[in-house]
Amino acid sequence: MKVMRAVNTKQCAPIIYALLQLIIFYAGLNAVKGVWPLPHALTSSVEQYPLNPQTFAFDYGKHSATQQGCSLLDAAFRRYFSLIFPDYTAENGQLEVAANNSFNLYSSTDHNDCENYPNDDSSERYNLSVSAGQASLNAATVWGILRGLETFSQLVYQDDLGSYFVNETFIEDFPRFQFRGVLLDTSRHYLPVHAILKTLDAMSYSKFNVFHWHIVDDPSFPYQSRSFPELSKKGAFHPATHVYTQSDVRRVISYARMRGIRVLPEFDSPGHTGSWGKGQSDLLTPCYKGGAPSEVTSVFPDSYIHLGGDEVDFSCWRSNPHVRAFMQKMGFGGDFPKLEAFYIENIVNITSANNKTSIVWQDVFDYHERRSALSVVEVWKHGCYLCKVRQVTKAGLRVILASPWYLDLPGPTHNWARYYTVWPLAFPGSEKQKRLVIGGEVCMWGEYVDATNLFPKLWPRASAAAERLWSDEKQTSSVEKAFPRLEDFRCKLLRRGIQAGPLNVGHCKHEYQGV
């Protein structure tokens, strides 16, 4: 019996859908409940193939541009082997091997981009076909292969006896938005490096591709700068235990790259610099142009850099006679927004000169007169955020949307539907304007968040946003349909050791065991 099941229900007559449900019910299948985020086109059948960890193998397609020795994919194969066969260890691996039981997953890429970093024009598109005895995963780039491996790993399931199966499946998939970020704030509370790495793991399970590292802010300066070591020595909560060394930063960037995730650093200024002055009191004027930006551009490989620019408190500048004198000299009078614009324009120019694209918080757009100097604006304020998206795209600038995804805000942790029912393009505007919305971002500010509560606050609520950013909006507009699939995905996260919070009364076969 082999029946194809289209996931896009709009293409299914209800009666056929009901029949298929019946067939699946009577077949008694312990079938996979779904993939999260939902692929753009997925068809699967009740035809199931056993997978045996001893005869399962990842391999490269004959004509693939990447071959064995591509360390990024070799490592991904090892990682996904453990994720696909969580019960398999060398000790219990002495099962009888049936020769006809072998299964190969062949990955093929068009390009050999093993050594690259993912960037804003990286393709993540992939095709996956799973049929008798083998699966084929094709993509232009290694990044597409990573996304396809994640999807494949979610298709595999276990029956009550622990045997592994995968159903016949065909998938064509690609992201709806290029920029799908998670912001962590490591200034208000210090997050241990392994909490960041675990977040990167969980991000890859939901196909997020940008880690926005809000690394410093008023409360502490944990970034150990090569140019300005005093900044963390005096500005960190503790100069030895609460810092990110250059080696830590390299580790995070490398770990992220292996998972197809960009690291977007933010050195927020001219506001939110309370911790800077402790170590480098003369930093903001004479030094800033000299060392910091070029260090940042050399340490962080991504072509984007986040310059901050939010919540500037003019009263501080107003109190400073040197600042006021400078303003007189420049002809700004008492117009502090003009001074701020001057400041931002300068660092945007420095950033451009370093071949980087700068992102700024929407405050800069709001204050700025010469907006054409800007490139990407992150919309974060509440209220009618789509009005702002419309306004920024009308000015021809790119937008990253964060307003509806402030997951750190007080509120019930099970309110995932609030983050699911966000429509980033539901504003009146041209097609060109819509294309300027390059993506969105989940923000986890650190006022009341540290390693003790980060994971159940972030997951699986961030996954709700992830589906909005990756999947086809029309296929994923129903909270009711999404709920059982998200519940299932949350159990997968628990199985993988991610402390994802509960959505409602219920249970997972494998509960979180980390306490």
Added chain:
Amino acid sequence: MKVMRAVNTKQCAPIIYALLQLIIFYAGLNAVKGVWPLPHALTSSVEQYPLNPQTFAFDYGKHSATQQGCSLLDAAFRRYFSLIFPDYTAENGQLEVAANNSFNLYSSTDHNDCENYPNDDSSERYNLSVSAGQASLNAATVWGILRGLETFSQLVYQDDLGSYFVNETFIEDFPRFQFRGVLLDTSRHYLPVHAILKTLDAMSYSKFNVFHWHIVDDPSFPYQSRSFPELSKKGAFHPATHVYTQSDVRRVISYARMRGIRVLPEFDSPGHTGSWGKGQSDLLTPCYKGGAPSEVTSVFPDSYIHLGGDEVDFSCWRSNPHVRAFMQKMGFGGDFPKLEAFYIENIVNITSANNKTSIVWQDVFDYHERRSALSVVEVWKHGCYLCKVRQVTKAGLRVILASPWYLDLPGPTHNWARYYTVWPLAFPGSEKQKRLVIGGEVCMWGEYVDATNLFPKLWPRASAAAERLWSDEKQTSSVEKAFPRLEDFRCKLLRRGIQAGPLNVGHCKHEYQGV
């Protein structure tokens, strides 16, 4: 220099207090920030004594009724040794031992109650004096010693080099309320046994003394009954992995006893029994009197038992012709509250016949006409809960207050002050009425709580309630004064491996390392 510092600031002239602050400041002391919950009378000086793990010893006082071989205290000494010297292991223990550096803590009790269970009349009062080379801890019972050991462990601190110190201190302490509980709900989500044990650890750090085990409810029946094994076989989320075996239950009771914590089981009925019917459809009428109550009274040693009685949905009874016929026979007509009262009265009587004191939720009090049959009422509804406390105590019944401490409710996790600023006796009533308020309870219902988020939701917010229930209200009425002490206590919890959530921006010397 030796200056006594009274914690009760009302006894200090402000100028002396300021002077002492100065002295402490100039002495550069890395002094202990406080004990949580605050002892009733505490004086300490800047005189500090080094503690060396190699020469520190717990011992029994010469005239103590308990002596070596009292397994409860012997085990407590081992436990608190590790808590007091967290960095000390056999490996790093090869420090030079100075002979004049020895320090003994002598514990003395009036009674030898090593083998007992704590109960509702157990004294927890203790006196602790810490002076040169030794400390004395005196109490009527082993339970008082346990509380004093916790206090002593919080008095010890480390300097920047890792050396341990304790200051000269004199403490007289006792609980304000006898009943200081934490409710966990293991029906809406299953909590692994080690999550319960870890909760008992954390409870002992805040001097809670009752674990209210809301063990079964509508969603699942995880209690593996000897009399009715079908209940968990069919009513648990999973009959093998999501159950509490008799051995699990014994382990929880024993672990709790070792920490001076009573285990109060709740088998909520006649509402909230959705999961019972799955395994024992005839349970509620012919069987209930036969097996379940006597099993429960023999398995759970505490003299209290919680009978539930909340949120009864009469529409179910109304739909049943047998129930309606029974009501006619009894002359209740269509008065369902009468039927409910009849039911509750019967199980209260059975409970009394088993020499147990029954607790019921306030719904029973509200419906009941013959209230004199009741003994302890737990007030849980919102609104003017003190009005209800007044009403129940006026009827001569004892009260446990839960309304203001529903910590599972959606809301910011850092709102500890809401749980701190509760005044359980601030209702108009006689002294006799006030004495009927036997305590309070923190409730962690399980709709959106499981092992992934239990700890940062519960701690340190439950500790705020713990201080209200243990300490003198007049000395602990200021949120501002409590804040730095609670922040410090939260860091202690982290150091002990309890995943306590952050209260605000900041850091702990030892961050949570459990991710």
